[in-house]
Amino acid sequence: MVKLLEILIAIVMVGIVIAVHEFGHFLVAKLNGVTVTEFALGMGPKLISKKYKGTVYCIKLLPFGGSCQMLGEGEDSDEQGSFSTKNVWQRISIVFAGPFFNFILAFLFSLIIIFAIGYDEPFVFDVSPEMEASTGLKNGDVITSYQGHRIRVGRDLSMYELLDGIDARDITITYLRDGKEYKVTYAPEHIAKYYIGISYSVDNAAPGKGPMVISKVVAGGAAEKAGMQENDVIIAINDAVVSDVDSFTAYTDAHPFSDQAVRIKVRRGEQELDLTMTPHFSESYGLGFTYNDVYRSRTGFVKSIGHGFGEVGYWIKSVVKSLAYMLKGKATREDIGGPVRVVSEMSNVMETSYRNDGLFYAFLNLINWAILLSANLGVMNLLPIPALDGGRLLIYIIEVIRGKKMKPEHEAIINFVGFALLMLLMVFILFNDLSIVFK
Numbered sequence: 001m002v003k004l005l006e007i008l009i010a011i012v013m014v015g016i017v018i019a020v021h022e023f024g025h026f027l028v029a030k031l032n033g034v035t036v037t038e039f040a041l042g043m044g045p046k047l048i049s050k051k052y053k054g055t056v057y058c059i060k061l062l063p064f065g066g067s068c069q070m071l072g073e074g075e076d077s078d079e080q081g082s083f084s085t086k087n088v089w090q091r092i093s094i095v096f097a098g099p100f101f102n103f104i105l106a107f108l109f110s111l112i113i114i115f116a117i118g119y120d121e122p123f124v125f126d127v128s129p130e131m132e133a134s135t136g137l138k139n140g141d142v143i144t145s146y147q148g149h150r151i152r153v154g155r156d157l158s159m160y161e162l163l164d165g166i167d168a169r170d171i172t173i174t175y176l177r178d179g180k181e182y183k184v185t186y187a188p189e190h191i192a193k194y195y196i197g198i199s200y201s202v203d204n205a206a207p208g209k210g211p212m213v214i215s216k217v218v219a220g221g222a223a224e225k226a227g228m229q230e231n232d233v234i235i236a237i238n239d240a241v242v243s244d245v246d247s248f249t250a251y252t253d254a255h256p257f258s259d260q261a262v263r264i265k266v267r268r269g270e271q272e273l274d275l276t277m278t279p280h281f282s283e284s285y286g287l288g289f290t291y292n293d294v295y296r297s298r299t300g301f302v303k304s305i306g307h308g309f310g311e312v313g314y315w316i317k318s319v320v321k322s323l324a325y326m327l328k329g330k331a332t333r334e335d336i337g338g339p340v341r342v343v344s345e346m347s348n349v350m351e352t353s354y355r356n357d358g359l360f361y362a363f364l365n366l367i368n369w370a371i372l373l374s375a376n377l378g379v380m381n382l383l384p385i386p387a388l389d390g391g392r393l394l395i396y397i398i399e400v401i402r403g404k405k406m407k408p409e410h411e412a413i414i415n416f417v418g419f420a421l422l423m424l425l426m427v428f429i430l431f432n433d434l435s436i437v438f439k
Contacts (some may be wrong), residue, residue, distance in 0.1 A: 006347040006354075011063050013366060015041055017105065017373045018066045021381070024101030025068040031091045035071040037083030042066065070094075074415060076408040084408065092396050095389050099309020102378035109371045110311035111304065113364055118296035119307040120154040122340060124175070124289050128189075131288040135184045137175060143291060144181060145174035152310035154293030156317070163321045166285045189288035194257035194279035196264075197221020198228065200245065210356055212248045214266075226277035228266060229350075235272070236265035291414060315375035323379075345369075 019041055029036055035054060041048075042060035048056035072082025083091065122143045132138060143151050147164075151157050172185040197218035211232040217224045234242050238255070242248045257279040264275050301305065349369065354362035381389040395414070399405050 007344075008348045009350065009366065010347045010369075013370050014373060015063055017102065017370060017377055018064070020105045020374070021098045021377055022066045022068045024097035024099075025070075027101075028068055028094045028097035029068065029083070032086055032094060032096065032202055033081060034083050035079075035084060036068060038067065038069040040067045040069075043316050068098075074259065074408065074412050088396050088399050088405075095392050095396070098389055099106060099378040099381045102374045102381075103167065103316070106315060106371045106374040106378070107308050108311045109367050109374065110308040112367050113371075114304045114307050114311065115298075116141050116364060118298035119304075119311065120293050120296050122151050122154040122157055123292050125291055127289040131186075131189065135173075135186045135288070136182060137184075137289055138177070141175040141177050143173055143175050145172075145183075147172055152307070153314050154291055157291055158293040159314070159318050159321060161287065163325050166287065168285060170247040171287065186288070188285040190282045190283070191286050192281070194259065194281050196223045196257060196262065196277055196279050198223045200234075200248075212242050212245055215350070222262075222280050223264075223275075226264075226275040227273070228264070228275055228277075229268065232266040232268050232273075234264055235267050236263075238263050264433055311371070312375060315371055316379055318372075319376050319379040386414045387416075387421075388418070391415070391418055 022039065022041070026036055026039055037054070038056045038058065040056075040058045040060055042063050044061040045067040046058045046060055049056055051057075070083040071079060072084040073075065075084065077084050079085075083094070086094075122138055124139055124141045124143065126139060127135075127137045132208070143157055145151055146157055146160055149160055166188050168188065170185050171188050172183070174181055174183045176182075193216075198214050198221070199216040199218075200212055200214055214223075214228060214230055214232045214234070216229055217228050234248060236242055237248065237251055240251050242251070259278065259281070260278050261278045264277065265274060266273050298304075349365050350362045353365045382393070383390045384394040385391045391414070395406055395411055
């Protein structure tokens, strides 16, 4: 019953994000005198509908998607209130309003989290004596720029480190100390060590104190070969008890992995399993210091507003960088998720957070997911793909440049082909979600 409730809450949150998007179109269309014929949440057959002042408001069977249908949309109509009779800037504002409202929603949700628990200031945790001597960095310095990219939260730096990677090329950073900025360029740290090939979840509510939950098992790594799976909870390593993330990292810091086999006990559901694995040796490059991207601290009201923009900026950049990562062929099928997987992941996060930290932090994790979804929907809809808002905006921008409208039949063909391809993609994503969620 609890799991079902969490799934329903996740579906409702997805619905809210979509509703706000469509409401953006709806509101700006009304402000520009356009007749909205239907405002719908969901897709497929209608479950509930009511007509009010010329607009049919309805909820449809499938709880993913939505629409704001306007008179004269996709056709050349001279009727009063027709979308096609409005000038190009009015049409641009109506189409852009959907993604823009998603960014507004993400900002408002960001403020809830920042006012509640603060933001992750990108300060330096630890720097080796060698790196301190070559860069001047010290513990407590705040990173403000990395390779020319502005850093506002610790996750900004983490995102660039993860998605861009670090190689042998020089690194340029800017850091803040006692109100003064310093800029330095240095050679990255060469790292040669053994890994078992896992990533683990960090509870934002109590960083380091949550259970050692495996969030990802690297394909071909030692952990995968030993049979470790996502969502396993590490409870012991070489007979040493692992009560939380801090105890695991303390053990591995004191006993670094080597070419010797490691015994790890995990909890999987109601079972406890003993796994033995031999770490793999790997060489890589690193920043040469550790930094905060987890611990949050509160700040004043005005600064919190600024950090709200920084939070939205982080999520927008994260979506754009992830898209680029995917287009470069670096993402796998497991990295791609649609609505079914989103609801599954959201419900899992809420369940884990509620069980470990209580209702308040389960709510904050739900809000955090909503920020990601809202920023994602805003960015994705601005892509210049036919049938998406970005594709239509591209057509209208071309109209501004050419000084005349595209023929409605040509625009309709472009949108139809784009919609058909979009439906094929959605079918693929649906089956991909189902195969991963129920594997």
